[in-house]
Amino acid sequence: NAGVTQTPKFRILKIGQSMTLQCAQDMNHNYMYWYRQDPGMGLKLIYYSVGAGITDKGEVPNGYNVSRSTTEDFPLRLELAAPSQTSVYFCASSSPPEVREQYFGPGTRLTVT
Amino acid sequence: AQSVSQHNHHVILSEAASLELGCNYSYGGTVNLFWYVQYPGQHLQLLLKYFSGDPLVKGIKGFEAEFIKSKFSFNLRKPSVQWSDTAEYFCAVSLIPRAGGGNKLTFGTGTQLKVEL
Numbered sequence: 001n002a003g004v005t006q007t008p009k010f011r012i013l014k015i016g017q018s019m020t021l022q023c024a025q026d027m028n029h030n031y032m033y034w035y036r037q038d039p040g041m042g043l044k045l046i047y048y049s050v051g052a053g054i055t056d057k058g059e060v061p062n063g064y065n066v067s068r069s070t071t072e073d074f075p076l077r078l079e080l081a082a083p084s085q086t087s088v089y090f091c092a093s094s095s096p097p098e099v100r101e102q103y104f105g106p107g108t109r110l111t112v113t
Numbered sequence: 114a115q116s117v118s119q120h121n122h123h124v125i126l127s128e129a130a131s132l133e134l135g136c137n138y139s140y141g142g143t144v145n146l147f148w149y150v151q152y153p154g155q156h157l158q159l160l161l162k163y164f165s166g167d168p169l170v171k172g173i174k175g176f177e178a179e180f181i182k183s184k185f186s187f188n189l190r191k192p193s194v195q196w197s198d199t200a201e202y203f204c205a206v207s208l209i210p211r212a213g214g215g216n217k218l219t220f221g222t223g224t225q226l227k228v229e230l
Contacts, residue, residue: 041222042223
């Protein structure tokens with residue numbers, strides 16, 4: 001099992017560019033999440049999804065969009081990149097109803113200059 | 114909204130020293146509690162978790178944590194640390210998930226542990 005995979009591992013964007021961070025899981029998990037990790041700040045939830053076709057905002061959704069057309073994939077889109085979006089992005093997944101542990105991907109390090 | 118506090122931001126220990134990392138949360142209801150570890154350059158891995166039952170939980174690599182409900186705390190301990198324990202440690206809390214409501218984690222800011230030989 002690959003678990004949760006993320007691509008790319010690293011990316012440098014110019015201000016105003018757009019990109020999509022890919023996330024996929026092969027564990028048939030219904031729930032998927034996107035976090036950003038900034039030094040000294042822990043992880044903040046950007047968006048989450050409880051199933052295909054259902055997404056909801058987390059704590060810091062501004063500047064991002066998500067979609068969930070399949071159970072396996074949960075891409076995160078940045079439409080107009082800003083320096084404040086420089087961060088490490090982690091995707092995670094979990095399975096209801098009783099399993100509450102989240103499994104994390106390896107992360108994408110994004111720099112916006 | 115719930116919040117999680119980790120009071121130690123940076124900890125430096127010598128090998129074989131004992132470790133205790135503090136974690137406090139603010140929420141009056143029933144919670145699930147987690148400690149995750151992030152080794153340098155790697156993704157987060159679950160160290161241990163508490164859902165219910167015995168408040169002293171044991172995790173991987175000799176780590177344990179004690180849930181003290183009256184203190185809203187879930188401190189992480191290890192009797193004797195190793196150089197390989199150098200990592201960042203995150204405490205996280207989630208509310209008991211409602212049906213179909215997902216399981217949103219709130220993370221603390223992390224504690225960077227450095228173990229010196």
